[in-house]
Amino acid sequence: MTAFSYDLLSTDGTARRGRLHTAWGVVETPVFMPVGTAATVKGMMPESVKSTGASIILANTYHLMLRPGAERVGRLGGVRKMMGWDGPLLTDSGGFQVMSLGPLRKLDEDGVTFKSHLDGSKHRLTPERSTEIQHLLDATITMAFDECTPFPAEKTVAADSMRLSMRWAKRSRDAFVPREGYGQFGIVQGSVFADLRAESVAALGDIGFEGYAIGGLAVGEGQEAMFEALEFTTPLMQTDKPRYLMGVGKPSDLVGGVARGVDMFDCVLPTRSGRTGQGFTRRGPINIKNARHAEDNRPIDEACSCPACSRFSRAYLHHLFKADEVQGLMLLSWHNIQYYQDLMADMRAAIEAGTFAQFEKNFHAMQSLGDIDPLDP
Amino acid sequence: MTAFSYDLLSTDGTARRGRLHTAWGVVETPVFMPVGTAATVKGMMPESVKSTGASIILANTYHLMLRPGAERVGRLGGVRKMMGWDGPLLTDSGGFQVMSLGPLRKLDEDGVTFKSHLDGSKHRLTPERSTEIQHLLDATITMAFDECTPFPAEKTVAADSMRLSMRWAKRSRDAFVPREGYGQFGIVQGSVFADLRAESVAALGDIGFEGYAIGGLAVGEGQEAMFEALEFTTPLMQTDKPRYLMGVGKPSDLVGGVARGVDMFDCVLPTRSGRTGQGFTRRGPINIKNARHAEDNRPIDEACSCPACSRFSRAYLHHLFKADEVQGLMLLSWHNIQYYQDLMADMRAAIEAGTFAQFEKNFHAMQSLGDIDPLDP
Numbered sequence: 001m002t003a004f005s006y007d008l009l010s011t012d013g014t015a016r017r018g019r020l021h022t023a024w025g026v027v028e029t030p031v032f033m034p035v036g037t038a039a040t041v042k043g044m045m046p047e048s049v050k051s052t053g054a055s056i057i058l059a060n061t062y063h064l065m066l067r068p069g070a071e072r073v074g075r076l077g078g079v080r081k082m083m084g085w086d087g088p089l090l091t092d093s094g095g096f097q098v099m100s101l102g103p104l105r106k107l108d109e110d111g112v113t114f115k116s117h118l119d120g121s122k123h124r125l126t127p128e129r130s131t132e133i134q135h136l137l138d139a140t141i142t143m144a145f146d147e148c149t150p151f152p153a154e155k156t157v158a159a160d161s162m163r164l165s166m167r168w169a170k171r172s173r174d175a176f177v178p179r180e181g182y183g184q185f186g187i188v189q190g191s192v193f194a195d196l197r198a199e200s201v202a203a204l205g206d207i208g209f210e211g212y213a214i215g216g217l218a219v220g221e222g223q224e225a226m227f228e229a230l231e232f233t234t235p236l237m238q239t240d241k242p243r244y245l246m247g248v249g250k251p252s253d254l255v256g257g258v259a260r261g262v263d264m265f266d267c268v269l270p271t272r273s274g275r276t277g278q279g280f281t282r283r284g285p286i287n288i289k290n291a292r293h294a295e296d297n298r299p300i301d302e303a304c305s306c307p308a309c310s311r312f313s314r315a316y317l318h319h320l321f322k323a324d325e326v327q328g329l330m331l332l333s334w335h336n337i338q339y340y341q342d343l344m345a346d347m348r349a350a351i352e353a354g355t356f357a358q359f360e361k362n363f364h365a366m367q368s369l370g371d372i373d374p375l376d377p
Numbered sequence: 378m379t380a381f382s383y384d385l386l387s388t389d390g391t392a393r394r395g396r397l398h399t400a401w402g403v404v405e406t407p408v409f410m411p412v413g414t415a416a417t418v419k420g421m422m423p424e425s426v427k428s429t430g431a432s433i434i435l436a437n438t439y440h441l442m443l444r445p446g447a448e449r450v451g452r453l454g455g456v457r458k459m460m461g462w463d464g465p466l467l468t469d470s471g472g473f474q475v476m477s478l479g480p481l482r483k484l485d486e487d488g489v490t491f492k493s494h495l496d497g498s499k500h501r502l503t504p505e506r507s508t509e510i511q512h513l514l515d516a517t518i519t520m521a522f523d524e525c526t527p528f529p530a531e532k533t534v535a536a537d538s539m540r541l542s543m544r545w546a547k548r549s550r551d552a553f554v555p556r557e558g559y560g561q562f563g564i565v566q567g568s569v570f571a572d573l574r575a576e577s578v579a580a581l582g583d584i585g586f587e588g589y590a591i592g593g594l595a596v597g598e599g600q601e602a603m604f605e606a607l608e609f610t611t612p613l614m615q616t617d618k619p620r621y622l623m624g625v626g627k628p629s630d631l632v633g634g635v636a637r638g639v640d641m642f643d644c645v646l647p648t649r650s651g652r653t654g655q656g657f658t659r660r661g662p663i664n665i666k667n668a669r670h671a672e673d674n675r676p677i678d679e680a681c682s683c684p685a686c687s688r689f690s691r692a693y694l695h696h697l698f699k700a701d702e703v704q705g706l707m708l709l710s711w712h713n714i715q716y717y718q719d720l721m722a723d724m725r726a727a728i729e730a731g732t733f734a735q736f737e738k739n740f741h742a743m744q745s746l747g748d749i750d751p752l753d754p
Contacts, residue, residue, distance in 0.1 A: 040697060040704040045684070068671065068696045075672060076692050084688045294445065295452060307422070311461045315453050319445045320417060326703055327417040 001180040004210050006242045006263075010352060014234070014261040017351040020242055022088040022140050023181020024080065025055060029242060029263040030347055032254060032340045033058045033090060035271065038067070039083040042271045043326070043333045046084045052306065052334070053341035056088045056140075058266045061133050062097035065123070066116050070133040078138025088140035090266070093130045093172070093187075096148045096215070096247070107147065109164070127171035131184075135177055142184040143213065144172035149191050151219045158191035165189045165215075166203040173207050183210030185244060191216055192225055194232040201236045212237055213244040214262070218253070227256050234261035251280060251343055255363050258347050259356065270340050274333030277321050281339070283369045288332060293318040298372075306338035307331065381560040381587050383619045383640075387729060391611070391638040394728040397619055399465040399517050400558020401457065402432060406619060406640040407724055409631060409717045410435045410467060412648065415444070416460040419648045420703070420710040423461045429683065429711070430718035433465045433517075435643045438510050439474035442500070443493050447510040455515025465517035467643070470507045470549070470564075473525045473592075473624070484524065486541070504548035508561075512554055519561045520590065521549035526568050528596045535568035542566045542592075543580040550584050560587030562621060568593055569602055571609040578613045589614055590621040591639070595630070604633050611638035628657060628720055632740050635724050636733065647717050651710030654698050658716070660746045665709060670695040675749075683715035684708065 006029075007019045020027040034041045034049055037060045041049045049057065059079050064070065076082045080089050098105050098112050105114035111126030125133075130145035146165035149158050169186045176184045186204035190196030204212055214233055217226045230245070237243055244264035245257050254265055270280065277289040281301040286293070288300070299309035300317065308317065308331035320328030350359035383406075384396045397404035411418045411426055414437045418426045426434065436456050441447065453459045457466050475482050475491050482491035488503030502510075507522035523542035526535050546563045553561045563581035567573030581589055591610055594603045607622070614620055621641035622634050631642055647657065654666040658678040663670070665677070676686035677694065685694065685708035697705030727736035 038696070038700045038702055039693075040702050043703045043707075045704070045707070063700075067700055068692075072672060072692075076674065076690065082690070082693050082696075295449060297453065313453065313459070315445075315449075316416075316459050319415070319459075323415045323440075323444055325415055325417050326420045326706065327422070329703065330420075330422070330707070 004181050004183040006211065006240065008239060012351040012354050012356040013259070015258050015347070015351045015356045016243075016261055016263055017348055018242065018263055020263075021181075022056075022183070023179070024088040024140050025086075027055045027088060028348055030254075030258045030344055030351075031056060031264050032344045033264065033266040034337050034340075035060075035266055035268045036079075036083065036085070037268070038063050039073070039079050041333075041337070043274065043330045044271075044337065046086070048334055049337060050086065052338040053345060054087075054337065056090060057085060058090045058092065059137065059139075060097060061091050061094035061130060061137065064091075064137060065094065065125075065133050066118055070136040074136035074138075078136070080138055080140075089138070090141040091134045091137050091139035091143065092246070093134070093143040093145040094125050095130070095146045098125055099148045099150070109167075111145075127168040128175040131172050131175035140182055141211070142176060142182070144169040144184065144186045144209070146187045146189060146215055148219070149189055149216045151191065151216070151221050153191050155191075155193055155196070158189075158193055159196055162189040162191075162196050162200050166200060169204055170207050173209065185209050185211040185213050185242075187213040187215040187246070188233060188237075189216050192221060192229050197229065197233045198236055201233065205238065209241070211242040211244060211264075213246050215246050217245065218248045223250075223253060223256065226253070227260060230257065230260040230262065237261075251340070252364070252367065254340070254343060255347065255360055258351075259360055270336035271333045274336045275329045277328075277332065278336075279317075279332050279339075280336050281371065282366050283371055284367045286371050288314060288317045288328075289321050290318075300332075300335055301339065304335060304338055304342065306335045308335040309338075379558045381558050383588065383617065385616060389728040389731050389733040390636070392635050392724070392728045392733045393638055393640055394725055395619065395640055397640075398558075399433075399560070400556070401465040401517050402463075404432045404465060405725060407631075407635045407721055407728075408433060408641050409721045410641065410643040411714050411717075412437075412643055412645045413456075413460065413462070414645070415440050416450070416456050418710075418714070420651065420707045421648075421714065423463070425711055426714060427463065429715040430722060431464075431714065433467060434462060435467045435469065436514065436516075437474060438468050438471035438507060438514065441468075441514060442471065442502075442510050443495055447513040451513035451515075455513070457515055457517075466515070467518040468511045468514050468516035468520065469623070470511070470520040470522040471502050472507070472523045475502055476525045476527070486544075488522075504545040505552040508549050508552035517559055518588070519553060519559070521546040521561065521563045521586070523564045523566060523592055525596070526566055526593045528568060528593070528598050530568050532568075532570055532573070535566075535570055536573055539566040539568075539573050539577050543577060546581055547584050550586065562586050562588040562590050562619075564590045564592040564623070565610060565614075566593050569598060569606050574606065574610045575613055578610065582615065586618070588619040588621060588641075590623050590641075592623050594622065595625045600627075600630060600633065603630070604637060607634065607637040607639065614638075628717070629741070629744065631717070631720060632724065632737055635728075636737055647713035648710045651713045652706045654705075654709065655713075656694075656709055656716075657713050658748065659743050660748055661744045663748050665691060665694045665705075666698050667695075677709075677712055678716065681712060681715055681719065683712045685712040686715075
């Protein structure tokens with residue numbers, strides 16, 4: 001078996017090119033992890049996800065504990081085996097989803113009691129139970145259970161919330177059952193307050209994890225504030241451990257995150273957009289339902305190698321979305337995941353070549369060009 | 378280019394083993410054609426359809442003329458090119474769907490005026506326009522425009538309806554633009570009346586088509602009456618032309634149809650069932666949403682080679698359906714199409730071996746066994 005470890009291969013400014021070794025495969029970083037909330041990346045076969053270059057995916061503790069249930073997934077051999085995913089898997093702790101339930105949840109020092117959004121049934125998550133569930137799900141990377149501090153938050157509220165998360169991080173670590181090639185990440189909180197983020201980084205470092213996530217961002221603070229928070233947080237983090245920015249983001253968020261020293265990302269955006277008709281391209285996003293695509297025989301993105309682009313036209317995809325055909329979301333989700341993976345691969349190559357600043361400039365220039373007019377290609 | 382032709386390779390009783398040559402590939406018969414109503418076999422990539430052994434698919438004139446529109450499909454290169462289907466394509470004439478609209482349609486000697494189920498807009502189909510549309514769709518096999526006689530029908534009504542369809546068949550033939558490797562089929566009507574079916578067969582034979590379909594069955598008359606109608610119809614039909622039973626059917630309908638000399642079938646059942654949770658197996662159908670599959674690690678059908686069966690458990694499929702995940706319908710539709718193609722391949726092999734009677738007996742014995750109890754496998 002392989003030990004869980006991270007190699008920092010090279011840097012370019014603050015951007016990092018690394019390699020994560022796990023029991024279930026190697027992850028080249030910076031990496032984007034497609035989200036398979038309920039043990040399926042919506043609308044995609046696992047080998048289709050793999051074919052895009054994705055090396056690690058994410059699944060959600062909250063959804064899977066409710067349905068089909070953590071113990072059941074455990075009896076079925078874990079998420080990877082159940083869904084046929086040939087690679088490492090990261091699970092969140094359930095904390096973020098539970099906090100999103102608002103009045104349906106009640107928090108105390110020990111944990112959180114909440115009602116299921118599915119049937120109103122009562123459930124409880126504590127650091128110990130979240131860690132146990134993630135073990136049952138057979139997560140290659142387990143996340144510490146935390147409170148995702150709402151935004152905006154008064155500093156005293158943010159401090160109390162962060163310190164609770166740090167006490168929970170210790171309990172999560174104590175509950176974690178080490179296995180060769182498996183790891184657990186702590187989550188830095190502290191909202192947009194630099195001193196709180198610093199206190200959180202230090203507290204987690206004292207506990208000691210295989211990696212560290214940055215939580216509580218991409219919750220409404222905006223890209224500028226998020227980048228600012230990264231700028232005062234990542235320099236404090238250990239250089240020999242992977243850094244994961246949770247729930248992020250748009251293509252420009254990924255580029256800005258990598259520029260600021262982030263190694264790992266996850267987001268539902270490429271698949272969610274794929275279901276609603278938004279396709280990401282090297283010249284910015286397009287809405288495939290727009291009438292101007294109705295007879296456009298070009299692919300979504302000429303430079304993309306995915307099946308949607310190499311074998312089907314915008315006109316056909318437009319038709320599939322207009323007719324509410326499931327193949328529309330299958331193809332556009334596939335394309336968007338491919339786009340995200342290509343973007344990460346390009347960033348890895350740029351860091352290796354020492355040309356990341358140029359890459360970033362070109363990326364923004366291309367994105368701002370906008371889509372080519374089909375009448376004047 | 379290949380001429381459109383049919384070779385009768387061998388017979389076993391009244392069952393026929395044949396081969397259809399078309400411009401876009403060979404079709405081994407008896408054959409089942411998956412339905413791609415709106416230029417997509419719902420929930421399946423075209424190469425997934427192909428991988429099951431499917432050699433020809435069907436698309437619907439009614440749906441495509443309304444959305445995206447026949448002229449538009451024509452400009453996009455036809456249905457095959459637009460949807461990336463590498464094989465022959467059969468289109469229906471629109472007659473059946475238009476008749477199903479009930480009060481939304483008005484029939485006269487020249488054709489049918491109807492309102493779109495999508496937006497209420499007014500449209501007209503005549504034998505000439507239906508044939509022109511199918512040409513625009515680039516159908517490898519075009520169907521004559523007919524009135525699908527409702528069931529039950531008084532004999533005089535059935536006779537009038539059939540004779541109108543025969544006049545329309547002549548006009549459809551006159552409107553057909555012959556192309557090398559392309560063909561047009563006439564449709565036998567006459568409800569459940571043997572003399573009317575005989576009159577229809579003769580009328581179509583006088584016009585002369587590349588193949589003949591049996592229409593107006595599977596419309597509520599029941600399997601026994603359908604088989605009886607086949608028994609007095611197929612013996613009258615030319616032996617050197619393919620025979621197509623439209624819109625049929627359940628697995629036992631296919632076996633009984635082949636036994637009675639039918640060569641071609643189409644039906645939405647495998648994909649529609651795949652969307653609602655019904656899976657076909659060699660021991661009869663199962664409902665994957667049933668709680669008894671929740672922790673069943675076995676495949677849907679042990680003898681099936683499709684991805685759903687070779688790589689995923691009933692438990693996972695059960696979870697996907699419970700969670701309303703699109704991958705559930707993707708996998709179960711794929712399985713059902715594979716089951717249908719395997720059934721046809723088994724029938725072709727049995728006819729070749731001269732063991733079709735034994736095959737039919739075994740098929741019914743296996744189907745009646747029912748699913749294996751997961752608690753006592």
